[in-house]
Amino acid sequence: MSPSGFITRYRQLRTPRASVVPYHPSSCVGALKDVRPAMRGGEISMSRIRFAQWGVQHGHASGKALALRANPATELVGVFEADDEVRARAKADPAYSDIHWYAHPDEFLGDASIPAVAVEGRNTESLEMARHSVSARKHVWWDKPAGDDWAGFKWIAEQAEAHELLLQMGYMYRYHDGFNLISHLAREGALGDVFSVRAHMSTNIPVTAWPSNNTREAISSHLGGMLFDLGGHMLDQVLWVMRDERPARVTSFLRNDTTPEVPAFSDNTLGVFEFGKAFATVDIAAMEPSPMARRFEGYGTHGSVTMEPFEPADSLRLVLTRAWGSYSPGIQHVPLAGLGRQRLYELEVEGLIPVLRGEQRADRPLTHEVVVQETLLRGTGHLRS
Structure with a gap:
């Protein structure tokens, strides 16, 4: 081609x-x-x-x-x-x-x-x-x-x-057993028709801490602030769950609520991504106390799945209205490996x-890499939806 x-x-x-x-x-x-x-x-x-x-x-x-x-x-x-x-x-x-x-x-x-x-x-x-x-x-x-x-x-x-x-x-997180199970359940139909995905991945970073680049001051050079810095991780998962469907509309809230020293920095961010028959939200802030309650959730017409925290993750909560594979109807807690960051690398x-x-x-095919980056830039304001 x-x-x-x-x-x-x-x-x-x-x-x-x-x-x-x-x-x-x-x-x-x-x-x-x-x-x-x-x-x-x-x-x-x-x-x-x-x-x-x-x-x-x-x-x-x-x-x-x-x-x-x-x-x-x-x-x-x-x-x-x-x-x-x-x-x-x-x-x-x-x-x-x-x-x-x-x-x-x-x-x-x-x-x-x-x-x-x-x-x-x-x-x-x-x-x-x-x-x-x-x-x-x-x-x-x-x-x-x-x-x-x-x-x-x-x-x-x-x-x-x-x-x-x-x-x-x-x-x-493509190599995280919990995220892989969630996407498998969603893509293979265990959850029915997925109508909502929610991702929360906040952190706690200093205003400045030379020579680190992981600071509010350093990240402020990019539109979208925290959504730009960490949002790709969650959109990588959201879009995979949604079979790489491109959002029809993206609406973002990019606020500075706790960082007056760096007015250009968005420290409290939310992206809403509307699909044909579903929507997803990704929220990321710079000031959540540790340990952060990083969370990923999927909701469908036949079940839901919740993983909190997802790093490290030792289990996820799965709810099904019907049996699917080795999983039974009702509530179950599925054990995970609890992989650390270095093991994921x-x-x-x-x-x-x-x-x-x-x-x-x-x-992930190249098409996926492209739609993730495009969606991220739509969410951060680099591309107008």
């Missing part, structure tokens, strides 16, 4: 940061196919898949590095971090002990023995990292969110499709390996 069918109608919509562009309901997503990466020239027949990591300033960076180094089928060859001070601190992190530090990204972008790049930069820089990586024909494992330039993201997705590259966002890596080797399709 020519990539022009995916992008051409949107060329004029290149979106500078903190601006709003008109939103057109015609779906660019529908033109994409479910991509199975083709391994060019047997480059990933190697016993260990070689990765480079670009950036260390994302909140998940060290955990992803540890996951790549722990798996016997992957090799983290080296890391590039442009900021001298940040790099000096990272060298003291056990995640990067005895690792090679690149002097310039061209060292790995031009290395044919390295087929994949883990993008772990700040949210303000990761889109450019991904763009250069895809331009160099590298597979990309890209930590969330995928920037705030919709046209730039579409170009990256177009290139990934055209050159049969894997573009996988680092939404680790490791499962991400385990999921990447057979895809990069061409042995199976990606856990």
Whole structure:
């Protein structure tokens, strides 16, 4: 398929940061196919898949590095971090002990023995990292969110499709047994017709805490604030439950209720996503006391499911009006593995390996990555619904 069918109608919509562009309901997503990466020239027949990591300033960076180094089928060859001070601190992190530090990204972008790049930069820089990586024909494992330039993201997705590259966002809850069970129950009909999904993923972060990027001040550079920063995690799940149906309408409430020091920051956020026969809500705030009551709920005409907290999660509550598989009518509490965050990162890596080797399709097709990013930017105000 020519990539022009995916992008051409949107060329004029290149979106500078903190601006709003008109939103057109015609779906660019529908033109994409479910991509199975083709391994060019047997480059990933190697016993260990070689990765480079670009950036260390994302909140998940060290955990992803540890996951790549722990798996016997992957090799983290080296890391590039442009900021001298940040790099000096990272060298003291056990995640990067005895690792090679690149002097310039061209060292790995031009290395044919390295087929994949883990993008772990700040949210303000990761889109450019991904763009250069895809331009160099590298597979990309890209930590969330995928920037705030919709046209730039579409170009990256177009290139990934055209050159049969894997573009996988680092939404680790895809490998969470509780979320997987919820989506399975919803998609396979156990809950009947799903009419409501509710997601709550608040946090508690400081106003400023140099040199951390996980602060209200740092996140304020993005429209949508907390919804931009964490909303992709929940939309990744919501849209999967909804079979990647694009919301017909998105309404958001982006408030600053407790952070007068940073007027541009949205610290109390809610997105309402209307589908053909359902709606979903995603609410995220910056000031919930710990431990946070992170929660995910699904409601259908034949049952409901509630997981609270979802990190870590040791059980979920399932209510059914009828028997389904091994589950009985009525209320039941289904045990879960209680996986920690680092284990989820490791499962991400385990999921990447057979895809990069061409042995199976990606856990989420490229169409899904696109609709998640589009919906996030609609919710944060970067795209007008």
